[in-house]
Amino acid sequence: MGGTAPPGGGDRWAMEARGLGKRYGRKWALRDCSFRLPAGAICGLVGSNGAGKSTLLSLAARLTRPTTGGLSLFGTAVTEDEVLARCAYLAQDKPLFPRFTVEETLRMGAELNPRWDRAVAERIVRSGPVPMGDRVGTLSGGQRSRLALALAFGKRPELLLLDEPMAELDPLSQHEIAGLLMAEAAEQGTTVLMSSHQLADVATMCDHLLAVADGRVRLAGAIDELLDAHRLVTGAYLVDGVPPEIARHTVVESRTTGRQFTALIRRQGPVEGDWRATEPSLEEVLLGYLRSPGTPPLLTADAQVTDEHEGEVAA
Amino acid sequence: MVEFRIDRQSGMAAYLQIVQQVQEALRLGILAEGDQLPTAASVARNTKLNPNTTLKAYRELEHLGLVEPRPGVGTFVSAVPARTRSLADSPLRGELSDWMRRACAAGLDWDDVSALVTAARAEHYPTA
Structure with a gap:
């Protein structure tokens, strides 16, 4: 908001x-x-x-x-x-x-x-x-x-x-x-x-x-805002599961290929650690959200319904 | 007047492609002071690019001091950096062309040349 x-x-x-x-x-x-x-x-x-x-x-x-x-x-x-x-x-x-x-x-x-x-x-x-x-x-x-x-x-x-x-x-x-x-x-x-x-x-x-x-x-x-809210991170797969520096963010989807770990994340602050972070394309973000129904929806400030008129909860 | 070409596969934001193409046109003398940039609607018609993207690029160019909007008329080139005016016919341009010819004769392809240029540029322009 x-x-x-x-x-x-x-x-x-x-x-x-x-x-x-x-x-x-x-x-x-x-x-x-x-x-x-x-x-x-x-x-x-x-x-x-x-x-x-x-x-x-x-x-x-x-x-x-x-x-x-x-x-x-x-x-x-x-x-x-x-x-x-x-x-x-x-x-x-x-x-x-x-x-x-x-x-x-x-x-x-x-x-x-x-x-x-x-x-x-x-x-x-x-x-x-x-x-x-x-x-x-x-x-x-x-x-x-x-x-x-x-x-x-x-x-x-x-x-x-x-x-x-x-x-x-x-x-x-x-x-x-x-x-x-x-x-x-x-x-x-x-x-x-x-x-x-x-x-x-x-x-x-x-x-x-x-x-x-x-x-x-x-x-x-x-x-622009939707893309900027996300990062595509790639790095070496060293621990089981989602690495802790990545788990701080909202992980939309992740996968490992051999020793490579890749994830689409919704950023919560900067990405720390030895990760290559790039801005994803529209297609990568969209496919990530369509494939992962468990990820909470994202509405940018402009798109959110605020309740200046009624007391009803919108989101 | 210039025409923009938007490369949808480049991974570079479309508005930055326009900023870059205008800067390049200024360097090469394709655009001169007082020239009008195409309107957002005409860019839209030719490239199906969202008009707001073109306007965003023009705002960025205005911020860089290269163009100015004239309300109700359009956007015009306001200044050409003096140093860049002669780039098109500078000796550097000729030397680079010679180098490209030698690279081509040596059998290097497009990607090889791009990789060499990028590496050499990174060496001399570390922050860019």
């Missing part, structure tokens, strides 16, 4: 979950999730299939309602109608009407959205290029993604929710769509929450991370 105290306004947090849970039948898809996402962040939502990523996006996009707890966007509960205009959601299959032309699709966007920005939407489509007269059903995967993003950005959302935006695109389209997404988010100051399995993309495109496993939050916060 601590660092900078948030000012009174709710706009500092694009998203805030408190004890959020969702149950489908007997199975909890999401359970007891509390975290914050600062406005302006580009956040990667990662985790195994079935970990709760799509459920979280559906809750934020109001496609489904929480079983427990609450979720607010820019300080307004997601159940209030006013969040609709501030948020855009793009499902993985990018649903569009196949018989509409590109132009008709954009006109639909204009008629459905009060804050529609025609210039932005048309710029995104034309830089494709996606011919205005073509029917959606005849477009390539990359063109369809571009049109779907044009609809999303034309809405001028403050928060953009994307479910696997680059999945199933060829490498060139992936590169173009990712570049488009980053550039538009930069120009409009949009907060982005995007699920992805491509960790290399998450590492360059995102500044924040939200990792879920088994319906619970495992890691949340600024990627």
Whole structure:
């Protein structure tokens, strides 16, 4: 906790979950999730299939309602109608009407959205290029993604929710769509929450991370801070078990290969003794937490829900 | 104007790669005083790099006194260290090129040369 105290306004947090849970039948898809996402962040939502990523996006996009707890966007509960205009959601299959032309699709966007920005939407489509007269059903995967993003950005959302935006695109389209997404988010100051399995993309495109496993939050916060909190230590294996200088820290996972001992640790102060300590990559930290369900979750100060409004315990 | 290349396998933070590439462009005369750096949005479009990462690199360069932001316009090169201006055509550059040619003729590959350069640099610049 601590660092900078948030000012009174709710706009500092694009998203805030408190004890959020969702149950489908007997199975909890999401359970007891509390975290914050600062406005302006580009956040990667990662985790195994079935970990709760799509459920979280559906809750934020109001496609489904929480079983427990609450979720607010820019300080307004997601159940209030006013969040609709501030948020855009793009499902993985990018649903569009196949018989509409590109132009008709954009006109639909204009008629459905009060804050529609025609210039932005048309710029995104034309830089494709996606011919205005073509029917959606005849477009390539990359063109369809571009049109779907044009609809999303034309809405001028403050928060953009994307479910696997680059999945199933060829490498060139992936590169173009990712570049488009980053550039538009930069120009409009949009907060982005995007699920992805491509960790290399998450590492360059995102500044924040939200990792879920088994319906619970495992890691949340600024990627720089998350990485800096950890070290990958290597040294000679001289005693049985985890060496005492290493056991002082939170050991996420460790292994021995012959006489070599390697561990991913969450630092508690400096690493002492004859150890080679390097900053791990995003992939190493993430895989460590996904493989070790016993390690307590880590939320950086920015991502923790503090209780300035209610007495309820969040973590 | 310069274009950045982000190496995702290098293990070096992306913002440091930009800082380094700007410094190198200044040393080689690719960037001169008054030149504009690409906007975060255009870097994002070309390299899909998070715009905040580019801005972080520009803040670092500003801190080093090499660039200055002009609000609403962009980020511009404010100073080129005088000593580095002539590096591109200094005799040292030519000697290094000769050395590289000999190394190449002797059959050394990229990694061998990098290892030698790193070792020699460590010898003369112990703290860097």
